[in-house]
Amino acid sequence: MQSLKKTQWIGLKTIIRKEITRFSRIWMQTLLPPAITMSLYFILFSTILGPRIGEMAGFDYIQFIAPGIIMMSVITNSYSNVVSSFFGAKFQRHIEEILVAPVSNEIILLGYVVGGVCRGIAIGFLVTLVALFFTDLSIHSYTVTFAVVLLTSTLFSLCGFLNAVFARSFDDISIVPTFILAPMTYLGGVFYSVDLLPSFWYQVSLFNPILYMVNAFRYGMLGHSDINVTYALLAIVTFVVLLTIICLDILKRGTGLRT
Amino acid sequence: MIFNPPALQMTNLRKTYRGRVTALRGVSLTVQEGDFFALLGPNGAGKSTAIGIISSLVLKTAGEIKIFGVDVDKEFSQAKSLIGVVPQEINFNQFETVNDIILNQAGYYGIDRPDAQKRAEKILKQTQLWDRRDEISRNLSGGMKRRLMISRALIHEPRLLILDEPTAGVDIEVRRSMWKFLTDLNKSGTTIILTTHYLEEAESLCRNIAIIDKGEIVENTSMQLLLRKLGAESFIFDCTSSISTLSKLGDHQIRKLDDHRFEVTVNQGENLNTVFEELSKSGIKIQSMRNKSNRLEELFLGLVAESA
Incomplete structure (x- = not known):
């Protein structure tokens, strides 16, 4: 009998391959729409509204919002990849293929999260390419940029996983993205500097985790952030650790998966 | 003398669902290696719950399960590798091809791709699905879907195969060909546990039988002895x-x-x-x-x- 580590490693590769194949196969639904939507943002803000708004924090408006738009697409796509794939597997019951096999809970979670991260990064890359048609982008800190993309897509993949585990219908997987994720993203400093906000709303914004991700990523690309980047990175890491513990505990209990 | 542990040993298995419905009330059952065993019972008797617990899809309230002497709770990975499960409902990805379904399942059991491809060819030829390997699974007929589920359950060559109503809804010809396939598989050494509503199926295939009703075993004997009771x-x-x-x-x-x-x-x-x-x-x-x-x-x- 082969070693347990090898079994788990092959199990992990299988889940990741399956996830990447899934979103690549349906690229018309997964890769193309965000690229088109984000292109529309860039067209709107670079040619029509941007020049009227002027500069933001010392940058052209389109340059200022580009990192936020990239981060917004990473967040929504990491989340939606895991939530739709895992809930789909639950709905069609083929998640049972993995649950009856000797794949550990850690590997199941890691496999789906890596799938979400891969889609998030793929979309992030596509949107960056689109952005380059409209503005000049340079990277101020490669380490911060890649760390933020990786951690943020991991965090929202975990969120998607959690949503999928508790969801009982397709309505349940659209509630969080529509009513929670979208408002938090739009109010997370993607399109504006929080320094512009009145004191009360500034304080309220500090409770929005997406603000930290957008600003940390903006720092990575432009070298500018409304908030302390170290705090932002620490906050993201803390959320990732916390959600990983919660997801593993839920898998161990079998909530939503085993009766 | 070499002692062979039973293929399945259930001891005092209990299951109470959250709604306080008790599905199993202390079921103890032993299935010997090489057996072709029937688990019969009316709807809601607890058959699928018992199978769900063995395959880890249902969490037990109490009791112990050993597969070839391996405790499912203590050595879950090893125990799971010994079992293949064919559930009652179709539960494969309807958007994947036959080949992908089999290869992915092999991967979950730690079988690398080159080996998995060889095994897939062998098993799909045996179940007459090799020519349909690139077909999207939802396009298969009902009988083919059943055979795909059996192929998937056998890809890691389990020593114990559990089938929950495998021939439900398939025509007589397919049923007969599945019976032959399962009989040959049992002859080659695989222990088989079968739940079925077709009592003729149990009578034709199985050597030993347990009847479960309201979460309790009401009969557990050989098929021959049971029929003699008539x-x-x-x-x-x-x-x-x-x-x-x-x-x-x-x-x-x-x-x-x-x-x-x-x-x-x-x-x-x-x-x-x-x-x-x-x-x-x-x-x-x-x-x-x-x-x-x-x-x-x-x-x-x-x-x-x-x-x-």
Whole structure:
């Protein structure tokens, strides 16, 4: 009998391959729409509204919002990849293929999260390419940029996983993205500097985790952030650790998966 | 002397669902290695719950399960590698190809791709799905879907195969071919546990049987001993001439099915000689004779009624 580590490693590769194949196969639904939507943002803000708004924090408006738009697409796509794939597997019951096999809970979670991260990064890359048609982008800190993309897509993949585990219908997987994720993203400093906000709303914004991700990523690309980047990175890491513990505990209990 | 642990050993298995419904009330069951075992019971008896617990899809409330001596709770990875499960409902990805479904399942069991591809070819040829390997699974017929589920469950060569109503909803031809496949598989050394509603299926395939009702085992014995418990056996006669004048055959009462067919019930200790003698006297020629196939059904209904 082969070693347990090898079994788990092959199990992990299988889940990741399956996830990447899934979103690549349906690229018309997964890769193309965000690229088109984000292109529309860039067209709107670079040619029509941007020049009227002027500069933001010392940058052209389109340059200022580009990192936020990239981060917004990473967040929504990491989340939606895991939530739709895992809930789909639950709905069609083929998640049972993995649950009856000797794949550990850690590997199941890691496999789906890596799938979400891969889609998030793929979309992030596509949107960056689109952005380059409209503005000049340079990277101020490669380490911060890649760390933020990786951690943020991991965090929202975990969120998607959690949503999928508790969801009982397709309505349940659209509630969080529509009513929670979208408002938090739009109010997370993607399109504006929080320094512009009145004191009360500034304080309220500090409770929005997406603000930290957008600003940390903006720092990575432009070298500018409304908030302390170290705090932002620490906050993201803390959320990732916390959600990983919660997801593993839920898998161990079998909530939503085993009766 | 070498001691072989049983293929399955369930001890005092209990399951109470959250809604306080008790599905299993301390079920203990042993299935020996190499057996072809039937687990029968009416709807809601606890069969699928028991299978769900063995395959880890259902969490038990109490009890212990060992697969070939391996404790499912303590060595879950090793125990799972020994089992293959074919569930009642179709549960593969309807958007994936046959080949991908099999290869992915192999991967979950730690079989690398080159080896998995070889195994997939072998098993898909055995289940006559090799020519359909690139087909999207939702396009398969009902019988093919069932065979795909069996192929998937066998890709890691489990020593114990559990099938939950594997032939439900498939036509007679497919059912018969599946029976042959399963019989050959059992002969090659795989222990098989089968739940079925087709009692004829259990009677044809299985050597040992347990009947479960309301979460309890009400009978656990060999098929032969169980059938011997029947007090009477019924036979159906097909005659070449009309039986319209026939009312009784010796001491045996007959039940006419139509103008050429009748049914005779023979009690324990009686024989059929007098039936043949009387038919000869009446000049009625017999074309064929067969057992009425619902013997087990009668017994099953009797046992379930007793436990009510």
